[in-house]
Amino acid sequence: MGLLHGILFVLLIPLCAAHRKTYRAAVVEYHPLGDRHDNASHILNLNVAEYETLIEEAKRKGADIVVFPEYGLTQLAASSSRNLAIQFAQSVPTPPAPGTPSSAAQVPCLLPNSSMAIRRLSCSARENQIYVVVNLLEIAPCSITDHACPEDGFFIYNTNVAFDRNGGVVSKYHKYNLFKEPSVNTPKHSMYSTFDTDFGVTFGMFICFDILFEDPGYTLVKRMNVNNMIYSTAWISELPFLTATQTQQSWSLGLGVNLLASGFNNPMGGNGGSGIYAGGSGRLNLLMPSTAGTTLLLADVPVVSSNRLRGDSLSEPELSLDLQTGNQATSGHMFVLHDDLSNYKSSEVLKNGLNELNMCQNNLCCNFKADVQLSSNGSQAPKYRFVITDSIIKYARTYPAHVQVCGLIYCKGDDVSKCVYFPDLPETLDNVSFRSLGISGNFSSPRMVLPSTLTTSLEPLKISSGNLMEKDEAITLEYNSDTRGLLTFALYGRIFQQNMIRNEEIMDNDIY
Numbered sequence: 001m002g003l004l005h006g007i008l009f010v011l012l013i014p015l016c017a018a019h020r021k022t023y024r025a026a027v028v029e030y031h032p033l034g035d036r037h038d039n040a041s042h043i044l045n046l047n048v049a050e051y052e053t054l055i056e057e058a059k060r061k062g063a064d065i066v067v068f069p070e071y072g073l074t075q076l077a078a079s080s081s082r083n084l085a086i087q088f089a090q091s092v093p094t095p096p097a098p099g100t101p102s103s104a105a106q107v108p109c110l111l112p113n114s115s116m117a118i119r120r121l122s123c124s125a126r127e128n129q130i131y132v133v134v135n136l137l138e139i140a141p142c143s144i145t146d147h148a149c150p151e152d153g154f155f156i157y158n159t160n161v162a163f164d165r166n167g168g169v170v171s172k173y174h175k176y177n178l179f180k181e182p183s184v185n186t187p188k189h190s191m192y193s194t195f196d197t198d199f200g201v202t203f204g205m206f207i208c209f210d211i212l213f214e215d216p217g218y219t220l221v222k223r224m225n226v227n228n229m230i231y232s233t234a235w236i237s238e239l240p241f242l243t244a245t246q247t248q249q250s251w252s253l254g255l256g257v258n259l260l261a262s263g264f265n266n267p268m269g270g271n272g273g274s275g276i277y278a279g280g281s282g283r284l285n286l287l288m289p290s291t292a293g294t295t296l297l298l299a300d301v302p303v304v305s306s307n308r309l310r311g312d313s314l315s316e317p318e319l320s321l322d323l324q325t326g327n328q329a330t331s332g333h334m335f336v337l338h339d340d341l342s343n344y345k346s347s348e349v350l351k352n353g354l355n356e357l358n359m360c361q362n363n364l365c366c367n368f369k370a371d372v373q374l375s376s377n378g379s380q381a382p383k384y385r386f387v388i389t390d391s392i393i394k395y396a397r398t399y400p401a402h403v404q405v406c407g408l409i410y411c412k413g414d415d416v417s418k419c420v421y422f423p424d425l426p427e428t429l430d431n432v433s434f435r436s437l438g439i440s441g442n443f444s445s446p447r448m449v450l451p452s453t454l455t456t457s458l459e460p461l462k463i464s465s466g467n468l469m470e471k472d473e474a475i476t477l478e479y480n481s482d483t484r485g486l487l488t489f490a491l492y493g494r495i496f497q498q499n500m501i502r503n504e505e506i507m508d509n510d511i512y
Contacts, residue, residue: 021200021302021303021304022301022303023199023200023301023303024061024062024063024064024298025063025066025067025260025276025299025301026061026063026065026066026067026298027067027260027261027262027275027276027296028054028066028067028069028262028274028294028295029262029263029272029273029274029289029293029294029297030054030068030069030263030265031265031292031293032047032072032075033047033050034075036077039087040074040078040088041087043088044074044116044117045116047074048073048116048121050294051068051072052120052124054068054294054296055121055124055130055132056128058128058130058296059128059130061296061298062298063130064130064197065130065131065132065133065197065203065260066130066132066133067230067231067232067261068132068135068262069135069233069263069265069274070135070158070234070264071264072134072135072232072264073088073117073134073135074136074137076269076271079158079182079183079184080180080182082156082182082183084183085137085183085184086154086156089136089154090115090116090118090136091114091115091138091140092118092161092169092172093105093106093108093169094106094169095162095169095170095171095195102164102166102170103166103168105166105168105170106169107122107126107167107168108121108123109122109123109126109167110167117136118136118169121134121161121163122163122167122168122169123167125165125166126165126166126167129165131162131163131197132162132163133160133161133163133203133205133230133232134161134163134232135159135160135161135207136159137158137184138156138174139154139156140154140155140156140157141154141155142154148188150185155185156183156185157174157175157185157187158175158184159174160172160175160193160205160207160232162203162205164197165198171194171203173205173206173207173216174187174191175207175208175210176189176190176191176210176213176215176216177209177212177213177215179395179396179399180398190215190216191216192204192216192219192220192224194220194224194226199303202226203226203230204216204217204220204221204228204229205229205231205232206220206230206231208232208234208235209399211231211248211251212401212494213494213496214446214448214496217229217251218255221255221257222255227256227257227279227304228257228260228301228303229257229258229259230260231248231261233263233273234264234271235263236336236337237270237272237273238336238338239336239454239488240338240339240409240419240420240487240488240490241405241452241488241490242339242492243273243288243454243458244263244272244273245274245283245286245287245458245459245460246453246454246458246460247450247452248261248273248275249275249277249282249453249463250450250452250453250492253279253280253282253450253451253463253468254450254451254468255448256279256280258276258278258279258302259275259276259277260276260301261274261275261276262274263287265292265293265294265295267289267291267292267333267334267335268292268334268335269335270334270335270336270337272287272288272289272334273286273287273288274286274287276297276298276299276301278301278302278305279305280305280468282462283462283463284299284300284301285297285298285299286459288458290333333423334458335422336422338421339393340393340417342417343389343391343393344388344389344405344416345359345387346386346387346416346419347385348384348385348386348411349370349372349408351372352372352373353371353372354370354371354372355368355371355372356369357386359386359388361389361391362390363404363442363444364388364390364404364406364441364442364443364493366386366441367440368386370384370386370408370434371434372432372433372434372435373432373433373434374431375430375431375432375433382410383410383411383414384409384411384432384486385408385416385419386407387405387406387408387409387416387419387490388406388407389404390403390404391403401494402496402497403493403494403495404441404444404447404493405490405491405493406441406490406491407439407452407488407489407492408437408439408486408488408490409489410426410429410486410487412424420487420488426456427456428484428485429456429484429485430484432484433482433484434482434483434486434489438477438478438479439476439477439478439489439490440474440475440477440491441474441491442473442474443473443475443491443493443495446495446496447495447496448493448494448496449475449492449493449494450492450494451463451477451490451491451492452489452490452491453479453489453490454487455487456485456486457485461479461483466479467479467480477489
């Protein structure tokens with residue numbers, strides 16, 4: 001089958017990978033097909049056909065596994081219309097119980113009564129002998145005797161489904177932390193979904209907003225020792241700490257695990273950003289798009305990720321680039337949100353040379369060091385501020401979360417609420433460089449602290465010449481290379497409150 005018009009393929013391969021065992025991963029930055037006026041069946045068929053083409057191409061490029069984004073088959077409208085969600089929803093077979101051989105998995109390709117999308121994607125995985133992970137809406141009938149059963153008699157779940165090389169359904173995961181998805185039901189408790197592969201890797205799965213919470217992703221890594229994670233997302237980027245690839249790299253680096261992140265592409269609506277990351281070795285391939293389009297990204301990934309807390313220098317593997325370009329637009333803009341910085345305490349970085357400062361707010365104290373070299377003076381020099389917060393925020397003005405942040409951010413003026421503000425971002429910041437940067441903080445526990453960086457390209461820093469260390473409850477991020485074009489350099493802490501911790505045991509029937 002030939003490539004569809006307007007698809008861009010990017011391949012990054014380590015030049016020297018003979019000394020470590022790797023697998024080849026593919027993730028899809030996907031712009032869905034179909035008009036919003038089309039019926040659900042037509043949209044679903046269009047996108048399943050496109051997925052089949054991309055699966056075939058991933059296999060042709062040598063991939064062992066290919067990952068697709070959140071809502072790629074259905075478009076985002078299905079997240080807010082219950083009627084539309086039911087029209088898109090598929091029945092998904094139950095995966096084998098833990099400890100059961102994958103050969104026991106049901107193969108929808110061989111089952112004539114399977115839902116259309118499930119059956120065709122199972123067949124595509126089987127025909128191409130490749131692991132495939134897709135996100136879709138799953139429909140599960142329920143009884144009116146269940147007080148949680150919706151009035152229409154169905155649970156609709158935002159679901160990731162994993163197929164093995166035989167097309168068998170080896171795992172599925174229901175999204176636990178929904179983000180403005182009124183048509184979708186929240187599961188009663190978090191699922192800790194994993195599956196094993198024939199190349200020696202056990203994968204865990206989570207979806208979009210899950211990345212900022214303890215369950216399931218953090219728990220899979222810290223309690224179940226999963227070090228390869230699959231992440232489907234329709235992320236809406238937020239400056240200055242939570243743009244898409246910035247968040248993906250920071251999670252992979254902060255937890256020291258491999259991350260395969262596939263993003264829904266609609267830059268004008270704020271959605272986009274995909275990548276493949278290898279823990280302490282950083283990004284292997286990423287895309288932060290400014291235009292609408294579909295891109296297949298590939299990389300050779302170490303089976304064992306590089307841990308984040310070794311205290312030695314973090315460096316990226318040497319990579320070569322093979323770029324094949326289709327007829328994709330080359331100009332455009334991504335819409336981004338902006339965090340409310342009104343609760344942040346700040347202080348301006350004032351001078352050439354070494355700037356040092358200690359600041360505290362509530363239970364958090366931050367130590368900042370920045371060695372600055374300016375090539376312009378006075379009002380022409382870019383402004384930066386050290387910032388700190390220890391506060392309860394609301395993501396999208398709806399979802400409360402405790403955050404602690406120590407950071408350095410670019411500011412156009414003296415108003416901290418306008419720091420790293422879109423659309424007033426500079427194209428370059430070549431007249432200021434940082435010869436070294438250091439931030440440390442005494443973050444509260446239980447916690448997840450992520451090293452968050454961002455440049456004027458709206459991509460995170462490459463992490464060569466960097467250190468991320470934990471000692472005596474303090475976490476330190478250092479960067480000792482000449483750095484230009486910096487928008488954000490921070491430690492972003494999510495503090496898991498005691499009353500937010502899920503205390504239920506991880507039961508066998510919760511693991512798929």
